[in-house]
Amino acid sequence: MTDPARSVDPDVDLHIPGQRRELSPSPWPVLVAVSAGGVLGALARYGLAEAVPRPPGGFPWATFAANLSGCLLIGVLMALVDQVWSGRRLIRPFLGVGVLGGYTTFSTYVVDTQRTVADGAPGTALLYLAATMAGALLAVWAGTAATGAALARRSRPADQERYAVAGQARETGR
Numbered sequence: 001m002t003d004p005a006r007s008v009d010p011d012v013d014l015h016i017p018g019q020r021r022e023l024s025p026s027p028w029p030v031l032v033a034v035s036a037g038g039v040l041g042a043l044a045r046y047g048l049a050e051a052v053p054r055p056p057g058g059f060p061w062a063t064f065a066a067n068l069s070g071c072l073l074i075g076v077l078m079a080l081v082d083q084v085w086s087g088r089r090l091i092r093p094f095l096g097v098g099v100l101g102g103y104t105t106f107s108t109y110v111v112d113t114q115r116t117v118a119d120g121a122p123g124t125a126l127l128y129l130a131a132t133m134a135g136a137l138l139a140v141w142a143g144t145a146a147t148g149a150a151l152a153r154r155s156r157p158a159d160q161e162r163y164a165v166a167g168q169a170r171e172t173g174r
Contacts, residue, residue, distance in 0.1 A: 037098015075143020
């Protein structure tokens with residue numbers, strides 16, 4: 001918790017409730033962003049589940065694909081939020097918590113595992129259980145690492161210097 005005596009805004013008297021409210025932003029924009037994103041993500045997951053149904057005792061490919069692709073995109077998003085969009089308040093709630101939170105579904109992952117065992121395929125269920133956890137962790141890492149590397153290449157000082165020299169050469173006709 002922050003110390004109320006150390007106000008960021010020296011014009012706010014923390015002893016006056018009306019002025020204290022000025023320091024905290026309204027939660028409504030974040031709630032609307034999460035809700036709207038959640039609807040979009042859940043609809044995308046539903047579409048994927050309808051397109052690739054799980055046969056009884058079969059591998060739940062739709063949930064597997066949603067969780068792994070969603071985790072990859074979460075890694076990409078976190079790198080972008082950290083390095084590119086750090087000042088944008090609603091990007092992470094909308095895309096991360098909303099869209100990707102609604103798209104990924106670890107609750108369905110557990111239900112699919114239970115159903116696969118109940119359908120008499122415990123080996124498939126165990127494979128699904130392990131592959132999803134390992135794949136999800138690997139996907140987040142891959143998304144973060146690949147995006148971080150791409151952003152680092154984009155902003156390399158040597159590249160910026162080379163582009164500046166090339167631009168000067170064009171201007172002088174060399």
